[in-house]
Amino acid sequence: MSNFIIQTSNLHHVYPGNVHAIKGISLAIEAGTKVAIIGENGSGKTTLVKHFNGLLKPTEGVVKVKEYDTRMHEVAFLARYVGYVFQNPSDQIFSARVLSEVEFGPKNLGYPASKVDELVEYALELTKLTKYKDIHPYELLYAQRRLLCIASIIAMDPEVIILDEPTGGLDYKNLQLLEHIIHELTVQGKTLIVISHDIDFVAEFADRVIVLHDGKVLIDGEPHDVLKNSDKLKITGVRPPQITRVALRTIKYGIDARTLTPAELYSQVKKNLNK
Amino acid sequence: MSGNIIEVSNLRVRYRGRRKYALDDLSFNVKRGEFLAITGPNGAGKTTLAYSLNGIVPHLVSADCDGSVVVEGLDTKEASVSELSLKIGLVFQNPKSQLSGAALTVFEEVAFGPQNMGLPKEEILKRTQEAIDIVGLNGLEDRSPFHLSGGQTQRLAIASVLAMRPSIIVLDEVTSQLDPVGTFEVIKTIYDLHKKHGLTILFISNKSELIAAIAERVLVINEGKLVYDDTPYNVYSNTEELKEIGLIPIPIAEFASLLKREASIEIDRTPITDDDGVALIKQLLGVENE
Numbered sequence: 001m002s003n004f005i006i007q008t009s010n011l012h013h014v015y016p017g018n019v020h021a022i023k024g025i026s027l028a029i030e031a032g033t034k035v036a037i038i039g040e041n042g043s044g045k046t047t048l049v050k051h052f053n054g055l056l057k058p059t060e061g062v063v064k065v066k067e068y069d070t071r072m073h074e075v076a077f078l079a080r081y082v083g084y085v086f087q088n089p090s091d092q093i094f095s096a097r098v099l100s101e102v103e104f105g106p107k108n109l110g111y112p113a114s115k116v117d118e119l120v121e122y123a124l125e126l127t128k129l130t131k132y133k134d135i136h137p138y139e140l141l142y143a144q145r146r147l148l149c150i151a152s153i154i155a156m157d158p159e160v161i162i163l164d165e166p167t168g169g170l171d172y173k174n175l176q177l178l179e180h181i182i183h184e185l186t187v188q189g190k191t192l193i194v195i196s197h198d199i200d201f202v203a204e205f206a207d208r209v210i211v212l213h214d215g216k217v218l219i220d221g222e223p224h225d226v227l228k229n230s231d232k233l234k235i236t237g238v239r240p241p242q243i244t245r246v247a248l249r250t251i252k253y254g255i256d257a258r259t260l261t262p263a264e265l266y267s268q269v270k271k272n273l274n275k
Numbered sequence: 276m277s278g279n280i281i282e283v284s285n286l287r288v289r290y291r292g293r294r295k296y297a298l299d300d301l302s303f304n305v306k307r308g309e310f311l312a313i314t315g316p317n318g319a320g321k322t323t324l325a326y327s328l329n330g331i332v333p334h335l336v337s338a339d340c341d342g343s344v345v346v347e348g349l350d351t352k353e354a355s356v357s358e359l360s361l362k363i364g365l366v367f368q369n370p371k372s373q374l375s376g377a378a379l380t381v382f383e384e385v386a387f388g389p390q391n392m393g394l395p396k397e398e399i400l401k402r403t404q405e406a407i408d409i410v411g412l413n414g415l416e417d418r419s420p421f422h423l424s425g426g427q428t429q430r431l432a433i434a435s436v437l438a439m440r441p442s443i444i445v446l447d448e449v450t451s452q453l454d455p456v457g458t459f460e461v462i463k464t465i466y467d468l469h470k471k472h473g474l475t476i477l478f479i480s481n482k483s484e485l486i487a488a489i490a491e492r493v494l495v496i497n498e499g500k501l502v503y504d505d506t507p508y509n510v511y512s513n514t515e516e517l518k519e520i521g522l523i524p525i526p527i528a529e530f531a532s533l534l535k536r537e538a539s540i541e542i543d544r545t546p547i548t549d550d551d552g553v554a555l556i557k558q559l560l561g562v563e564n565e
Contacts, residue, residue: 041425041454087452088369143317168451169368171316171481171521197454200484200526237456242484242526246552253560262529270538272560 316521426457
């Protein structure tokens with residue numbers, strides 16, 4: 001039995017008006033991994049992930065969530081397995097109270113009351129929203145509304161969570177909280193798929209980076225290998241993280257091009273200092 | 276008239292029904308033609324400051340205000356929002372929400388402001404085309420505003436403000452919803468407005484690396500108070516203090532901070548750009564300059 005939770009084979013998607021958004025993507029995502037999908041607008045990122053929970057169906061090819069072919073199943077059924085957090089909180093939030101917003105999903109899935117309570121408590125705790133549970137979502141700061149959207153999906157306990165641009169407008173503390181949430185969820189065995197333009201964030205959290213360009217996979221691999229390809233990335237408008245850019249310019253002094261984060265650069269330099 | 280184009284003195288703003296001040300005793304001046312970045316964590320008061328500069332606070336959003344804000348010689352308490360809008364233009368985070376909704380084309384959208392100013396037709400056409408050219412949307416004049424990319428929509432929002440011929444533009448998180456291509460387009464446009472057209476720019480953002488690359492001066496606001504007002508180098512060298520406040524550190528400055536914390540290596544000047552980083556590594560590894 002394979003450990004792949006999402007698989008696409010020769011996926012094509014053509015929107016009305018003959019817009020060919022996905023042009024033959026075959027990939028398999030292993031359960032429990034943290035995957036980043038990057039690429040410029042129009043490269044097909046959102047179209048691709050909307051196939052992962054059945055919001056879109058393939059024009060050609062097959063998408064499987066676990067053993068389920070998405071063409072044979074409703075979004076409502078697939079929502080048990082794959083949760084999707086939208087980029088803009090106003091596209092998702094509709095309740096007048098934080099608590100009811102988070103309760104809606106698990107109740108709707110028909111979970112027993114005790115399980116709903118347990119999941120809601122866990123989701124609010126993890127996103128640090130417990131103390132705001134009785135207020136109106138619009139009294140929350142923008143960053144907290146984004147966390148509320150994540151909490152609503154966590155409470156549905158899906159095996160896969162998709163986050164669309166989760167870091168936009170988050171400050172350092174909320175960014176760290178987001179990284180903590182993602183870490184906790186993977187410890188629980190969840191699979192995280194994140195669409196992001198935030199290359200520093202991608203460098204910190206991902207264990208696999210898929211770069212899309214023009215509806216196809218341009219590069220797919222471990223972040224250290226992917227993000228040092230400055231020439232190939234340039235096609236998509238993406239620059240490697242600052243630390244990698246500096247590393248690429250100091251290779252001849254013994255710095256490894258596969259350096260992503262400040263901590264990694266520090267250990268590189270330290271190793272060379274001691275020589 | 277040279278000197279200060281904006282003078283903010285002891286500004287305090289408290290929204291009705293709130294206990295805490297959104298802005299608390301803020302004072303700073305902006306010189307004509309400056310490129311100033313304003314940064315701070317979520318909820319610091321950055322957007323309230325933007326609203327206070329063109330009179331949205333207190334004229335349209337009710338709040339208790341003390342102190343004074345003077346923009347191009349106009350006291351914002353006395354001047355109307357429409358009067359102030361001719362001096363200072365605001366552009367916001369979400370490009371789509373800034374469209375008038377009434378215009379069918381890019382040209383009409385940009386012409387909306389000058390039309391409402393009651394200018395003669397030739398002047399409206401002239402200003403509209405000029406603004407479109409400056410942001411580089413020429414060729415797209417007849418396109419629907421709803422059929423543009425994120426970067427194009429944001430440049431359209433900038434053009435709509437430019438057509439009013441303000442001397443100051445305030446940009447509030449204008450790149451936070453854009454992809455790298457769109458961000459580059461918008462930053463290049465803003466840079467040109469500053470360099471080529473001499474506009475005073477107030478760039479509100481929490482992208483530290485971007486700010487360090489483009490701004491001449493940085494204000495850091497936390498809980499409504501001004502905590503730093505200095506050059507990017509002097510501000511971003513306070514890596515640990517900024518993280519404590521909630522600002523995202525510049526990666527290469529964070530690296531320098533690690534050297535200091537973990538290996539007690541003191542650095543004369545905190546690196547903030549790629550060039551600084553390369554120079555520092557060469558220095559650390561004892562590489563001679565070739």
